[in-house]
Amino acid sequence: MHLKITVSGIVQGVGFRPFIYNLAKRHGLSGTVLNNQAGVLIRAEGKRESLEAFVRAIQAEAPPAARIENILTEEFPDSGLSDFRILPSDLEREGFTLVPSDLALCEDCRRELFDSSDRRFRYPLINCTNCGPRFSIIRALPYDRPATTMCEFEMCAGCRREYEDPADRRFHAQPVACHACGPAFSFLQSTGDGWQSVDGDPIGLTVTALREGEIVLLQGVGGFHLACDARCDSLVRKLRERKQRERKPFAVMFPDPEMLRRCCRISDKELSLLTSPKAPIVLAVKQPDCPVAESVAPGNPFLGAMLPYSPLHALILREFSGPLVMTSANLAEEPIIYRQEDALKRMPGIADACLMHKRKIEMFADDSVAKVTSGRPRVWRRARGYVPSPVSVSQPFRKQTLAFGPLMKNTFCLGRQQVALLSQHLGDMDSEAAGAAQHAALDHFLRLYDMQIELAACDLHPDYTTTRLAEEWTEQHNIPLVRVQHHHAHLAACLAENGETGPAIGLTLDGTGYGIDGTIWGGEVLVGDLKEFTRKASLEPVAIPGGEKAAREPWRMALAWLDKLYNNSLFDRDIALLSALRENPGEKALYTLLSPHLIEQTYPKTTSLGRLFDAVAAIVYFGTDSQFEGQAAMGLEWLISREPEEPYPTDVFRSSDRIKLSPLPLFEKLLSDIRAGVDPERISRRFHQAIVSGYSRVCEMIRDDTGISTVALSGGCFQNSFLLMNFESELQRRNFRILSHGTVPTGDGGISLGQAVIANTQEEVS
């Protein structure tokens, strides 16, 4: 029997052809295998039983980094092939090749790395067909060595032999290298305004510097990191000062799962995510006696934990044998530095020493961040390891589409045929540096995939820098631009990730998104599909004093809600937060805020649930402090007591155009609980439960009105594990079908996907 087998998905650059070659030999088959535009094409000849077993094994034994989307088999007449061969790529046809993402160090390479008899013993860039850099070093397609940043390194005879042998596990591993032929390493010491190279073993020198309490700049896979001993509080504080990063948590890399387990509570799911080829930062609960310094993640019960995902990290961590802070090399909120010139120019005052090598990073990617909630990994920041893995969509893109994404936590998205390609996390688009990073990434993606964009999408907000960029870009290229409402994009992103088209109830809960009425939305219940939506319900609108400032100063939202509750008579109320504000005469704005009737009248309105969390956090525990966005609300989640409580009451009512959920009754009870000395832990629990039960009731009313019983959960508030888990169980109990996010961020990192699918659907109809 002769079968033609087409395997599609992520099957190139992941060791697929040698895998097929060896599998065919094992099953006694003859034939050929090659890469083409559709994926991998196999022709196999042999006994029927062997062929059937072979096809089953393709699925069951595929290399760890491969993602098979489809196996298509067709029967052909026998052609009398005698052996099995790997043929050169056939990439001529019109089509669409996918780029593999960077893959964490595999077990085979790790063994060789630490085997003193191996010729790659302690070689910091060891890799094979199952592991190593991909996305970060690829300059063009097809993915071949000359098209990567490894092009300038001539393979030695030993490496070439492995590279050319189909039975070798380095067959066509494009970045293959060794001590003899690979990129050289150097260790540099900062002189304050420049660098001085130091002779010796670069890895050994790096470990010594770390042991002596230095902050070391390390060239990683998708960019540069700043590393230092995570156990030393004063050192971590010094790093914060130099980086101008006050409070946001740093990630920590542990040498091995054993030490990680001593520092954090790690489930099997979390461990398998940490040791997967994607190897993201995983948020895990700190153990009580965790030796990691408090200043690494101040006031935070979680630690962003990583295991060494590159051979360079594996060497350093094993020899250092303690946890290291491993944070992106940048200043404050700027994008990660990934070019050597930039690192050397900008980091001498920040790092004391530097370890770098000559394998250039073509495209940056931060470490991805994920959390396991209700048994499923949820990606919060999608970058290294995940990008550019495609999201398969249910409605193919008829036109090549580009969505520019939101303002904060920006990603962009390209749509073509069956796939949506999300860019890596690009950060907040409110700085010049971020704009430049977006530009570089966009340019790279468009060139890499040879895209001819025919349709574009952006946010509805007229003043976002991303909107203006989209306007300029589409005008220049003369293509139509579709403007998509933020929460509709959240809903569509959730539908698209789950391969659905809707309609569904979109429970979209987040901090900020520009609404079609010009107010700030964020506690919305929509009904919609990939094309359109109606706003069926929202939180009751309230003033947002100080506009953008409110996200950084939670007390502002507390004042707005209290003002609404007490009907503009705040002065004589005995509430700790108010006394604290009165005692702070430095803030002139406070007096304005506290003047009667001013709040409701002066400020724009919001229905943001994120801002309601801020308000409650300010009243319950956070006071007059300022925060990075979402910080106070996260603290409220961490407070939650374990035991279930009676939820606070909320008021759900129908108004002329939609259902509204008012938290005013909640505030009344909450304030009386505070007066009665109830624990903040219990108050937080009652508040969270009130949100779950209030919105669940709203969903039921909408189901009664529309007959729709699928709920898509999306928006940054679902990073709150309590909300995600409890909405899932509460809505299930009420017989809803639930969709939520996994590898596409529930926060604004997923918005561009929603924009792309909506633009595509709208365009198709018009």
Ligand code: ZN
């Ligand atoms: Zn490997």
Ligand code: ZN
């Ligand atoms: Zn070599």
Ligand code: FE
């Ligand atoms: Fe959002």
